[in-house]
Amino acid sequence: MPTISVEQNLLKKIMEKHGFVxxxxxxxxxxxxxxxxxxxxxxxxxxxxxxxxRPDLLSGETLARAIRNFIHHEDAKPSMEVVKGDISLTVSPELRDIRPIILGAVVKGVELGDDEEIDSFIKSLMDHQEKLHFALGRGRKRASIGVHDLSNLQPPFHVKAVSGDTKFTPLAMEEPMSIHQILESHPKGIDYAHLLEGFDLFPVIMDSNNSILSFPPIINGNHTTVGKETRDFFIDVTGWDLRSCESSLMLIASQLSERGGTIESVEVTDHSGKISNYPNGNAVLHKLPSDLLDGLLGRVLTDDEISLAVNRMGGRFISRSGNEISIEMPRWRFDILHPIDLVEEIAIGHGYEDLGTDVPKAPMTAIARSDVNLRRRIRDSMQGLGLMQIQSLTLSNDDDQFNFVRFKPVGEVTRITNPITIDHTLLRQYLTPGLLRLLSSNQHHNLPQSVYELGTVVRDHKNSDRVAFLVAERSGGFAAVRGRVQAFMRDLGSKDYVIEKLPDGDGPWLAGRSAKVIVSGIHVGCFGEIDPFVAEYFDLKVPISGAEFSLRNLENAISDPV
Structure with a gap:
C-alpha cells in the first residue's frame, strides 16, 4: 500500500484556516x-x-480535507468549486488512436509560503503525481499527469501528433532532444517507452507559440518546470480511461486549491470535435436500496444517522424515497462503483463500533470441502516423509518452466504483458522448477535437503493445484524416490495404482530412471531422478530426485476416506 508522509505543520495550517484546532x-x-x-x-x-x-488521500492537502469532514464534522462539499476560465485546449483528430483522452485545468493564486515551505510543497506535488500514476494511472497507461508553470506558457493550447524527429528540451535537460532520443536515452523515456511502442506519431501539447510543454505520457518540457515563483498552474491529464483521467485531474487541482488556489475550467475540444469543460465539479448522484443497507449493517439507521455518516465521508445525503436513498459523492471518488461501496462508506462514517452486536439467526454447520481433506492428507504425508513445505513465486519464465526442464506447455501459457524482469514473464505451469531454484539458492546449507510445495499453477488461463517434492541427497536414487511415492500413495489410501515407465525426455527426469503413476486409468503424476544436465542449468551438482502430482487427478482417482 502507498505510504505518505505529511508535515503536521501543513495539517495545522490548513485546519486553522478553516477554523479547526x-x-x-x-x-x-x-x-x-x-x-x-x-x-x-x-x-x-x-x-x-x-x-x-482511497487515492483521494494520497496528498497532505487532500487528506486534510478528509480529516475536516471525518474528525471535525465540517459540512462536506461533494461538488468542486470551479470558475469558468478563458483557456482552451484543442485535440487533433489523429490523437484518437494514440492517446484519446486529454483533459486540462488551471489553478491560480496558490499560496506556497516561505522558501522552505515551497520546497516541501514541490516535493509533495511530485510525490502526489507519482502515487496517482500508480494508483489510478496504472503506470501512466490509463492516466498520466503533467503540472506546469502557467506564467511560462501562452494559451490557447493544442495537442498534435508529431514525428519522432521532433525536438524540444525535456525536463531537467539543457539541450533539445528528439522524441526518439528521449525514448531511447532519457530515464523517463526508457521507463515508459513501452506505452508508445508501435506508434509512428507521438502526442505533444503545444501553446500558441508552438512551444512543446508536454510529451505525454513521458516527460514535460523544461521551460514549464514548477519553481519557487510559480503561483498559477496548468494541469494536463492524458490517457485511455476517462474515470482515471478525470479523478487524477480533480485530485491535483484539489491539492492546489487547498492551498488557496482558484480552480478555473479549460474548454477542451476532443479528437471528435466534442467540446467539454474540465474539471467537471458537479457531484455524482448515487442510489442506494434501503434494504441492502439495513440487511448488511444489521440495523436500521435513521435519516439523520445516514446524513451524518455520509457527511463524515465527504458526501451529502439528499433524500429517502421508499426503498431508495439518494446520496451525492464527489466525482473524484474513483472507488465508488456500486451500492455496496456506499454501504461501506456509511458503515465507516457511522462507526463500526456503534453498529451493535448480533448472532446468526440460522443454524449453520461447517463441513470441510473434499479438496481441503485431500490437502490435509497430502501435508500430513509429506511431513511424515521428512519434507519441509515451501512456497515459491507464481511468476516464472520460459527457460525455467519449459526450456531447461523439458516440460511441455499445457494449453495456452498465461504471459505478463509488461514484465518488470526477464525472470518473471509468465505464470507457472509446474512446481518442480521453483523447487529446483530453491535448492540452487540453498547450496550453502548441508545435505540432505528435502522440500515440497502444495501450490497453484495456471494452465490455459485457469488455476489448478499441484504438489511436488524434491530431495537432494548424496545417496538414494530411483529406489529411494519410488519408496517415497509408494508411501505417499499409501497415505492417501490408494492401493490399486500402477507405476509405468515414462517416455524419455518427458520432463526433467533422467532417461530410464523415471515413471508415471496411474490410478483407475488416470495419470495422477510422475517421479524420478533429475537429469544431471537439467540440474546443471540450475547450478546443482548433487543427485536430486522428486515427483509432481495433479491434485485434481488425485481427487478424481482416489476416494476420500473421511
Missing part, C-alpha cells in the same frame, strides 16, 4: 477509523498507509 492526539486516535493505518504520528510528521481504494 489541529490536535495530534485526537488525529492519532481517530484517523485509523477512516481506514488508514498510521505508521508514525509525531509532533512533526504523520506517516500513514493509504488503502488502494
Amino acid at each position: 489541529h490536535d495530534i492526539e485526537i488525529l492519532s486516535d481517530q484517523l485509523p477509523l477512516l481506514g488508514t493505518d498510521i505508521d508514525s504520528c509525531t509532533e512533526k510528521i504523520l506517516d500513514i498507509e493509504i488503502f488502494p481504494n
